[in-house]
Structure formats: C-alpha cells, structure tokens
Amino acid sequence: MKDPDENKTDVDLIITGNEDADEDLLEGDILDDTKSQFRTAVRSERKKWPKNADGIVVIPYVIISQQEFLERHVNQIEAVMEEFAARTCLHFVPRTDQRSYLRIKRARTCSTTVGRKGGPQTVNLNGVCAKRKGPIQHELMHTIGFLHEQSRADRDKHIKILWDNIKTGRKANFKAAGVKGYTLLGLPYDTRSVMHYGPKAFSTNRRLPTMVSKDPTKRIGGTRGWTNLDVLKVNTLYKCDATVTGKPIPKWHPHGDKQEQATQGTTELTPTHAGKQTTAREDGWPTNENPKSVTMPPSDTMPSVTMPTSDTMPSVTMPTSDTIPTSVTMPTSVTLSTVPLEMTTGETTTATRVRRTRVVCTFDEDLCGFTQGTRNDFNWSWSQEGKGTPSRRTGPKSDHTGHGRFLFIEATKKAPGKKARGFSPVYNTTGPHCLTFYYNMKGQGIGSLNVYLRMVGMATDDVRKLWSRSGPQGNRWSKAEVTFNTAANFQVIFEGVRGTSSRGDIAIDDMTLDTGSCA
Numbered sequence: 001m002k003d004p005d006e007n008k009t010d011v012d013l014i015i016t017g018n019e020d021a022d023e024d025l026l027e028g029d030i031l032d033d034t035k036s037q038f039r040t041a042v043r044s045e046r047k048k049w050p051k052n053a054d055g056i057v058v059i060p061y062v063i064i065s066q067q068e069f070l071e072r073h074v075n076q077i078e079a080v081m082e083e084f085a086a087r088t089c090l091h092f093v094p095r096t097d098q099r100s101y102l103r104i105k106r107a108r109t110c111s112t113t114v115g116r117k118g119g120p121q122t123v124n125l126n127g128v129c130a131k132r133k134g135p136i137q138h139e140l141m142h143t144i145g146f147l148h149e150q151s152r153a154d155r156d157k158h159i160k161i162l163w164d165n166i167k168t169g170r171k172a173n174f175k176a177a178g179v180k181g182y183t184l185l186g187l188p189y190d191t192r193s194v195m196h197y198g199p200k201a202f203s204t205n206r207r208l209p210t211m212v213s214k215d216p217t218k219r220i221g222g223t224r225g226w227t228n229l230d231v232l233k234v235n236t237l238y239k240c241d242a243t244v245t246g247k248p249i250p251k252w253h254p255h256g257d258k259q260e261q262a263t264q265g266t267t268e269l270t271p272t273h274a275g276k277q278t279t280a281r282e283d284g285w286p287t288n289e290n291p292k293s294v295t296m297p298p299s300d301t302m303p304s305v306t307m308p309t310s311d312t313m314p315s316v317t318m319p320t321s322d323t324i325p326t327s328v329t330m331p332t333s334v335t336l337s338t339v340p341l342e343m344t345t346g347e348t349t350t351a352t353r354v355r356r357t358r359v360v361c362t363f364d365e366d367l368c369g370f371t372q373g374t375r376n377d378f379n380w381s382w383s384q385e386g387k388g389t390p391s392r393r394t395g396p397k398s399d400h401t402g403h404g405r406f407l408f409i410e411a412t413k414k415a416p417g418k419k420a421r422g423f424s425p426v427y428n429t430t431g432p433h434c435l436t437f438y439y440n441m442k443g444q445g446i447g448s449l450n451v452y453l454r455m456v457g458m459a460t461d462d463v464r465k466l467w468s469r470s471g472p473q474g475n476r477w478s479k480a481e482v483t484f485n486t487a488a489n490f491q492v493i494f495e496g497v498r499g500t501s502s503r504g505d506i507a508i509d510d511m512t513l514d515t516g517s518c519a
Helices: 010-021 071-087 133-143 228-237
Strands: 057-064 090-094 101-106 120-125 159-161 211-213 338-343 351-355 359-361 407-409 419-423 431-440 448-455 462-470 478-486 490-497 506-515
Touching: 010 133, 057 071, 071 090, 071 133, 071 228, 120 133, 133 228, 407 490, 431 448, 448 478, 462 478, 490 506
Parallel strands: 057 090, 057 101, 101 120
Antiparallel strands: 159 211, 338 351, 359 506, 407 506, 419 490, 431 478, 431 506, 448 462, 448 490
16 A cells, blocks of 8 residues: 655655644744744754764764654664764764753654753654654754754745745744844755755645745755755754765865865766856755855756766766756765764763764665766666656666656667666775665566676776676565675676566666675
C-alpha cells in the first residue's frame, strides 16, 4: 500500500499531524515557551550550543521511554544525528551527566523549542514524524537555533502570501521577521529548505495554496530532508571549520578561511567571470566574492541528462535543471569525516573521534561527484525527478524511494556488449569498507551490471571486480552489499553493459559507503 504521507512536504507532515492533535503551538510546531524574537537563526551566543576547543559542538540527548518508539523510528533518529556529524561540526551524543541536553520523547505532536535553553529541553516526535528524516531534521534544526525559512525578513521578495486562503486564527504563523535578534547569515533564501512551510500550509481547505513562489521555476517545500543550503546555514551559524566538517567556508564569508576544496562527495562550481555570471556550488557555497550574486538555472523541466565526462575530473558542462548549476569542477579526493565515540563528562564535553562516517549518495539533488569514463561506448544518464526510464517494458518507474532521481543506462539504439562506466570521486580511507546500493534490472534484454574497485596512485592501474549481476532480476529495486579492503586511495566504478535488446535499461540508486565491514 502506498504511504499516504509520501508526497507531503516535510513541514506539512509536521503541521497536519500537530493540527489533528489540537495543541496550541507557535508557527505550528514550536513550544510556546519560545516566544521567539529570533526569526530564521538566533544571534545570541547563549541560545547556541557551545563549541569545544577541538571545534566540535556536542549536543547531549536522551531518548525518553525508548520502547515507545518503533525500532525503525529510533534508527531514523540516529541516522539523522549521524548525518549532522558527517556534514557539520554538530555531534549529538548520548547524555552522561551534562546539565543541558535534549529529551527526545514519543508524543502526540512534533514540536520543540528554538535554540539552547540551558538545562533539559524537550523534542517531541510522533510516529508520523519519526518515520522520515526530514521532519526529524526540522525539529533538530529548531533546537540548534533555526526558525522557519518563510519567516525571513526578505521573504516577500521570494514568495507571495495568499492571506485569504489561510485558516482563521493562523495568520500570525505567517508573520515575517523584524530586524532584531536574528540573522540571515548572508545566505540566499531557500524555497526547498527543510525549514520552509509547504505551499498549502494552514490552508482553509488543504487544497488552496497559502503561498506561491515569485519565481515559477522554484518549488516550495522539500520532501527529502536537508538541502545543501540548509547544511551551509548550519555550518555558517556555528562557524564550523573545514578541518572538522570537510565543508570549507568561502573566502567572502566573515568566518571564511582560504581553503576552497570540496569533500564528502560534493562538487564545486566554477563562476564565469568574463560574463559576470556566477554559479553556486552544489554543496551550497557560492563561488564568487559576493554571496548575493548567485545565478541559478532558469528551468525545472528536466529531461534525462548525462553525467560529466572524464576519469580525471576536469571542469565540465552540466544540463539545465532547477537544482544543478551549469558547470562543475570535480574534487580529486573525498575525506570521510569523523564521529564521536567517547566523551568526558561536564558541560564542556570533549569528544574522541574515529573515522567511521558514511558517504551517502541518493542522486536526488546532485551526482555526488560521479563522472563518466573517457573511454565509454555510451554514457550513464540521470533520471527526471519522480519518473522512470523513457523506454517501455524495461527500467524502473521511479527511484528506489518512489519520488527522487537515479542513474541509469538507456539501452535504446546501443549495440549489444557496449559499456558505460561511472566513476565515483576518489576516497582517501584505507582498510575494510562496506558498499551498499540499490539496483534495478527489469527487461528481457538486460545485459550486466558490474562494480569495480580502482586503486588510485599505484604504479599500475589496479582495477578489480567487486560485484556483478547479469540478465533480468525482476521488476523491483534490489539491495546489493559488498565488503572490500583497500590499502590506498580508491574509486568505485559502476559499469553497465548493454544486453541483447532495447529492453535492457539498468538503474542504480542510493549508494552508501562506510568504513568497516558490512557484517
């Protein structure tokens, strides 16, 4: 049975559940002891969680009555916390005896306070919110100091509020900010933010929109959690250092350093200075000296597109889309960041970190640094959002989750035996690793899907096969899992081989790479 909540935006999932609970919450999900003056992100240092000398912001937590959550809910909460550690300098850790900490509990609503209170503070999660990462990210973003995106002082430049369509008594939820107590962080407005209301939030009949984007190419509300701008805003508010997060702060930013590298599978976009055109990096960092001058592509009608070419990752041109900019420079290596395993007690907790963080690539927002092989017979393609491959009787009808994007090889007009290779960025960890991904091989003319490990920097090009499947594998997404060991930097290569007919589309999606074996 299809999940009735699948297509709701992250915030609408929260709001509709909270309205059914009939509790009085500020802006739909904020506990009323936060009569917030902050709007968007808190300025006050006392409302932010403190940073340790090693650059890590440690946020202790306790899951109250854990047995009241389903196991998958606890796993989802922990996965969101791991993503914070992987992409920011904020690490959520089990509480020992710290005075200030989060009390995460099962409740009728999804709600919390904004910023650090001092002492225990509650994060309420109901069963609907706890099953998807976006609503959990949303509530944790509140606890670290963020309010809703449409509360920004500059929101009227980007969206139009349709006041007549808002429920009686709910118009106060759409109040824009003043100029005191908050900061925009010098970063662009984000209609797809995990902190943005959906287009029909608090509608009189849940069909009429309560807001519309002034730019028709930009949709309102997200359904898959963080955008890259959300991550950037966390790193900017907490002045996360690139050596801690792997995410550099740009030179134009007041807290920036001089590093401009891209890691964790992200890519960097190059501005065209001659034409005064500026693009934004896919991890959210604008590339020029002026953060307000960011030109995004003009359309969200996305045909199937091909990835950039080259094993050596030069600058390449990307297709038009509403999330992917026009040119990219692929990183030459990716640093896996670290997560805390042990900590001392006290308010100024210090974390001991080991390399354990995963690389997660959904292919929903970007290509995660993947490039085409220079000797390909044909290339991998990137699907349209929420759609399948263009051929009949082959390929998936949607991505693994039902609403995102994936990579695939199109078998039409290709000769049998021809190959397409997609190269990951270079990863710089050694020892055992666990690679997981999903694949779809539906069709009577299916060829083969092979996965190779390429060792980088060796005297000779060392490539070995890790995994392979051939022939039809059914009308479903299947999960693959493989453990391998490396003694040097490496790349993962996905190779699709065209089969006997045009009914041979092969797709891959949702790749993760962890240090440590799969078992």
